[in-house]
Amino acid sequence: MPRTVLAAVLxxxxxxxxxxxxxxxxxxxxxxxxxxxxAGAEDGRAxxxxxxxxxxxxxxxxxxxxxGVTRVRFVYRETIxxxxxxxxxxxxxxxxxxxxxxxVERDGEVVxxxxxxxxxxxx
Numbered sequence: 001m002p003r004t005v006l007a008a009v010l011x012x013x014x015x016x017x018x019x020x021x022x023x024x025x026x027x028x029x030x031x032x033x034x035x036x037x038x039a040g041a042e043d044g045r046a047x048x049x050x051x052x053x054x055x056x057x058x059x060x061x062x063x064x065x066x067x068g069v070t071r072v073r074f075v076y077r078e079t080i081x082x083x084x085x086x087x088x089x090x091x092x093x094x095x096x097x098x099x100x101x102x103x104v105e106r107d108g109e110v111v112x113x114x115x116x117x118x119x120x121x122x123x
Contacts, residue, residue, distance in 0.1 A: 047086035049107035
């Protein structure tokens, strides 16, 4: 049983770890003029919450400093490298232009599927 659990955990970790790589290949740089402006952004600089995933070994503080990110909510250094911050459209575009940025995603709530017993009835 412990080997089965370990195998399941390793498969989940492998799947999660591969997701940012797939996103990195599919990303397309976007010019600031092509970004959607949030409703009510009269000056076009309204900030929205984003989560930025960086390549392994990238320095979140350096990336934030070099792209002008100042409204930081959280910095991730353990499982992933990156940060959560309020970004305006120009900062989003600047982040996507960097080779050490893997993903720039709007922050939001996620609901997972319920977990229950396997087909055999065991947990």
